[in-house]
Amino acid sequence: MASADTILDVTDVTKRFGELVAVDDVSFGIERGTFVGLIGPNGAGKSTLFNLITGVLSPTSGSVHFDGEDITGNALRKNAERGLVRTFQETRVLERMTVRENLLIASQLTNSPESRAQELLETIELADKQDTLARDLSFGQQKLISISQVLMLEPELILLDEPLAGVNPTMENKILEIMRSQLERGKTFVLVEHDMDVVMSECDDVVVMESGSVLTRGPPSTVQQNERVLEAYFGSDDDE
Numbered sequence: 001m002a003s004a005d006t007i008l009d010v011t012d013v014t015k016r017f018g019e020l021v022a023v024d025d026v027s028f029g030i031e032r033g034t035f036v037g038l039i040g041p042n043g044a045g046k047s048t049l050f051n052l053i054t055g056v057l058s059p060t061s062g063s064v065h066f067d068g069e070d071i072t073g074n075a076l077r078k079n080a081e082r083g084l085v086r087t088f089q090e091t092r093v094l095e096r097m098t099v100r101e102n103l104l105i106a107s108q109l110t111n112s113p114e115s116r117a118q119e120l121l122e123t124i125e126l127a128d129k130q131d132t133l134a135r136d137l138s139f140g141q142q143k144l145i146s147i148s149q150v151l152m153l154e155p156e157l158i159l160l161d162e163p164l165a166g167v168n169p170t171m172e173n174k175i176l177e178i179m180r181s182q183l184e185r186g187k188t189f190v191l192v193e194h195d196m197d198v199v200m201s202e203c204d205d206v207v208v209m210e211s212g213s214v215l216t217r218g219p220p221s222t223v224q225q226n227e228r229v230l231e232a233y234f235g236s237d238d239d240e
Contacts, residue, residue, distance in 0.1 A: 007032040007157055007188050008053070008084075013062030015045075015052055022048045024212040025062070030157070035179070035189045037199040037220075040209035041232055046192045047089065049209070050159050054086045055079045067156065080109055085150040086159035091142040092149075095135035099126055099145060102134050106149040120148045123178065140171035147178060157188045164195055176202065200224055208232070 008030040015023040023045045030036055038046050051057040053064055058073040065071065066084050079085075094102050103117040121127040124144040129137065134145060143163060150158060160179075164172045176198070179189055193199050199206060200220040208215040208223060210232045216223060223229055 005032045006030065007067055008190075009065040010049075010053065011063045011065070013049070013052055013059045013064065015048060015057060016060045022212055023052060023059070026209075026212075026214055027062075028207055028214060028217060030188060030190060032156075032188055033183070033186050034204045035183055035191065035202060037203035037206040038190055038192050038209065039194075039196070039199055039206060040215070043211075044209040045212040046209055047161055048212075050086055050161055050190075050192065054084060054159060077109065080150075080153055080155070083154070083156035084159075085153055085155040085157070087146050087150055087161055087163055089162045089165065091139070091146045093134040093137075093142050093145045096133065098131050098133055099137070100130040102145050103148055103152050106152040109153055112152050112154060116152055116154075120151055123181070124148055124174070140167040143167055143171065143175065144178075147175065151178075151182070155187070157190070158182070159190045159192075161192045162194065163191070164193060164198060172198075196224070 006029045011027050013023055013026045014021065026049060040046055048057065052059050055071070055074045055076040055078065063070060063072045066079065066082060071079055071082070094105065097105065100117060100121065103120060104114065107117060118127070121130050126141060126144065134142060137145070147163060163175055167175065183189065191199065191203065203220055205217065206220050206223045207217045208229050215228055215232060216226055
C-alpha cells in the first residue's frame with residue numbers, strides 16, 4: 001500500500017503490442033519532492049513506461065495512481081490538468097509562434113496567469129528573446145522552452161525524457177539549475193537520461209529497467225555497484 005507521501009504509484013503495469021511485451025509487470029512508487037532517475041539500455045521500455053504513466057498509452061493490465069487517484073488510461077490532457085506532466089525526447093515547440101506565445105498557449109490548459117510566463121522567461125534567461133520566433137532559437141533554447149511549457153501548468157510531478165540530449169554543457173547546467181530550483185519548491189521529478197554522471201550525482205533514487213522489467217532500484221551509490229546493472233549495460237565477461 002502506498003504511503004501518504006507517495007505521489008505516484010505504479011502497480012503491475014504491463015503493455016503488450018501483439019506478441020511484444022514492451023513493459024512487463026512493472027511496479028514502483030515515487031515519493032513527493034524527490035528526484036528519481038529511470039535508466040536502462042536502449043529498448044528497455046523507459047519511454048513506453050512514461051507514455052503509460054501520463055496517458056499517451058493505456059496499459060494492457062495494471063494500474064497507475066497519481067496523488068491517491070486512479071488515473072489508469074486517463075488522457076494526457078486530463079493528467080496534465082491534475083498536475084502530472086511530461087516532456088518528450090523531441091522538442092515540441094510551435095516554431096511559427098514567438099517564445100512568449102509558446103508559453104501562453106501552454107498556460108491555457110490551467111489558466112495560469114501571464115505573469116507566470118514572464119517569470120519563467122526570466123528564469124531561463126530568454127526574456128530578451130520573448131518576441132523571437134521559436135524556430136529561430138538554438139536547439140538547447142528550444143529544449144528550455146519545452147521544459148518551461150510544462151512548468152507553466154504548475155505541475156506537481158514532472159517526467160523528463162532525455163532533456164539533456166544534444167545540448168552543450170552550458171545549456172545542460174542551465175536545465176539542471178531549473179530542476180534544482182523546482183525541487184526546492186517541492187516539485188517531484190522522474191528523469192530518463194543516458195548521462196550516468198548526471199543521474200548518479202543529481203538523483204535521490206534510481207530505477208533500472210531491462211527488457212521491459214524493473215531490474216533493481218536503490219540510491220545511486222548502490223545501483224552503480226550492482227553487478228546486474230553493470231551486466232545490463234556492458235555485458236558479462238562471458239560475452240567476450
